[in-house]
Amino acid sequence: MEFSDDSIKKIINNHGINLLNDETFDNLLSFAVTRICEEATDKTLAEIYGSEPDLVKNAYTGITSLFVEAARHDLGIEKLSESLNSSSLNKEKIEKLCEAFEKNKERFKHKLEIVGGGLPHLVDVTWKLDYCIKSNSTDSVGMPIYHVSLQTTKYGDSKFLKFTCTLQQLQELVHKLKDAVRHMEKLAN
Known part of the structure; x- marks a missing residue:
């Protein structure tokens, strides 16, 4: 209107x-x-x-x-x-x-x-690299593991989303985020 x-x-x-x-x-x-x-x-x-x-x-x-x-x-x-x-x-x-x-x-x-169902805003990202030598299910793993923490805010409330991923999963996440940024830039133009 x-x-x-x-x-x-x-x-x-x-x-x-x-x-x-x-x-x-x-x-x-x-x-x-x-x-x-x-x-x-x-x-x-x-x-x-x-x-x-x-x-x-x-x-x-x-x-x-x-x-x-x-x-x-x-x-x-x-x-x-x-x-x-x-x-x-x-x-x-x-x-x-x-x-x-x-x-x-x-x-x-x-x-x-606050009426709408808007998505939270990403405020900060922190990550930590660990190296997994051995797990309960196998004797030897030998691969890096990333612990990622995303800080979001919605209506002034801050929340943390924490997850663990492998190098390949982290690369896929970064690639998808870059695709989303490119798509938003196209829409902006």
């Missing part, structure tokens, strides 16, 4: 954010930010309802959609404010939305990063 002024107008107008009174809007804005950031709260959406539960539910969906899409497209506060000005929201609500987004943009982006 391209994030344009028209899409912002649709979010605002189709979800009835402009129809909320100021108190309900403030409570809903605070609740939406808390829920996107997955923080513990003692409030529920039902406590914000008042006499119009469907309107509040729709507006909640609109506010969360606005924040998530703006964070996903890395929208600046100026662009968001400019786009909201072209909608039917009053200036006070626009300022509150922009302030809440600016204050929490990095947290929103962080939550978006």
Whole structure:
């Protein structure tokens, strides 16, 4: 979805954010930010309802959609404010939305990063060469063995993947990694 002024107008107008009174809007804005950031709260959406539960539910969906899409497209506060000005929201609500987004943009982006099933990033590789003279199954082996440790990070958590391989297996691994690098370079060009 391209994030344009028209899409912002649709979010605002189709979800009835402009129809909320100021108190309900403030409570809903605070609740939406808390829920996107997955923080513990003692409030529920039902406590914000008042006499119009469907309107509040729709507006909640609109506010969360606005924040998530703006964070996903890395929208600046100026662009968001400019786009909201072209909608039917009053200036006070626009300022509150922009302030809440600016204050929490990095947290929103962080939550978006951990939603996907992305692969871990390789950070470091260490290896050690041993020479196996004898094993339990044979009297004489006489071959080098490599102990490899890969350090990876995913969502800030560091993990180690350790394995042992022969010279031939290590050469195959290096060859496959070089093939992958060449393939990625082709895709980049």
